[in-house]
Amino acid sequence: MRLANKHANVQNIRYSDFSGGLNTTDAVENIADNELSQAVNVEIYKGQLKTVAGNKAVYKDTSVTLDGIIYDSIEDKILLVDTSHKIYLFDDDKLTSKGTLTGTAEVQYAAWEDGVIIASGGKLQYYHGGVLETIADSPEVSRGVFIKNGRVCTFYDDILKFSGVGDETNWTQKSDDASSSQWLQVGYKDGGAIVGVTSLSSDMLIFKSNRHAYHLSGAYPDWSLAEIGRQIDCKTYHACVALAGSACVLGETRVQAVMTTNRYGDMMATDIGQKVYQDIEKLPV
Structure with a gap:
């Protein structure tokens, strides 16, 4: 009996360049040779496909519902925030309560000196040395925080506010002192x-x-x-x-x-x- 030859003209093609990334807008037959129409459990690294590292559960506690995470890169500590805006230190597979956020907004944070500055919609807070402190003289409302030129900076509405140079507790502006606290309006009216x-x-x-x-x-x-x-x-x-x-x-x-x-x-x-x-x-x- 004669063997079928319907696959005789099949050509095998090998692709090794995926630098074009994902393209889900164009029809599959129209995408470039270095693009993907679908990618499952992979990511592109230097133009090549790499299996995503994946994840695993590191802690489970039914008594709290966690809502956010803060990484203190200076002390290499992880802080967790629950839906009641309480902060916990996660260490040795257990949670230790450290206090409560001053606000209820989405948390932002920035590395500072020997810890981390936290903004949550209220006054700024500073976690360092295992202690969570509220910065008493910081702005009443702080929606975000970052560091620039040795100053702690926060913002609300269209105003940026900067602490004194090197001092997260100094939020008083002095006209004759350039190193004191400053503020800047972004996009007037x-x-x-x-x-x-x-x-x-x-x-x-x-x-x-x-x-x-x-x-x-x-x-x-x-x-x-x-x-x-x-x-x-x-x-x-x-x-x-x-x-x-x-x-x-x-x-x-x-x-x-x-x-x-x-x-x-x-x-x-x-x-x-x-x-x-x-x-x-x-x-x-």
């Missing part, structure tokens, strides 16, 4: 509130709820604030991050990269999520 701040080299990028974005460079009294765009959407307080030589910001329908141009140090935003915008729209708030 433009109708937006600050929703995200991230670093880009030694500078800061500030994103507002009205899609305006600003670039803060230099140190007081020689700092400079410039608007860099009016169509840069930042979805929430944790939706912007420095990545290599650019800052990436996640919006409702797109991901944009903000980077320095060759024109006098200007900055511009580029949409890098066009090929997966449908997936971005499905992300939770």
Whole structure:
């Protein structure tokens, strides 16, 4: 009997370059050779596919419902926040209560001196040496926190507030002392509130709820604030991050990269999520 030859003209093709990433917008037959239409349990590393490392349960306690995590990189400690806004130290597979947040907003934090500064919508708090302290003279409302030029900085509405140089407890401005606490209004009467701040080299990028974005460079009294765009959407307080030589910001329908141009140090935003915008729209708030 003659063997069938229906597979005689089949050609095997091997792909090793996936640097184009994921493309779920175009039809499968139209994507480039270095793109993927679907990726399950893998990530792209240096243009190659790599199995995701995965995760495992490290702690379970039915008596508390955990809602957030704070990593103290200086002391190498993990703090956990529950839905009642209480803070626990997670160490030796057990939780130890350390106090309660001063606010009820989404937690942000920044490494500082020998611990971590925490912002939760109320006054700033400082965890160090195993103790959680409230910074009494800090602003009444703090929605985020970061460090710039040796100062602790927090924001609310359209105002950035900076502590005195090297002193997280100093929030009093003195006209004759450049090292004292300072403040800066971002986008005077433009109708937006600050929703995200991230670093880009030694500078800061500030994103507002009205899609305006600003670039803060230099140190007081020689700092400079410039608007860099009016169509840069930042979805929430944790939706912007420095990545290599650019800052990436996640919006409702797109991901944009903000980077320095060759024109006098200007900055511009580029949409890098066009090929997966449908997936971005499905992300939770």
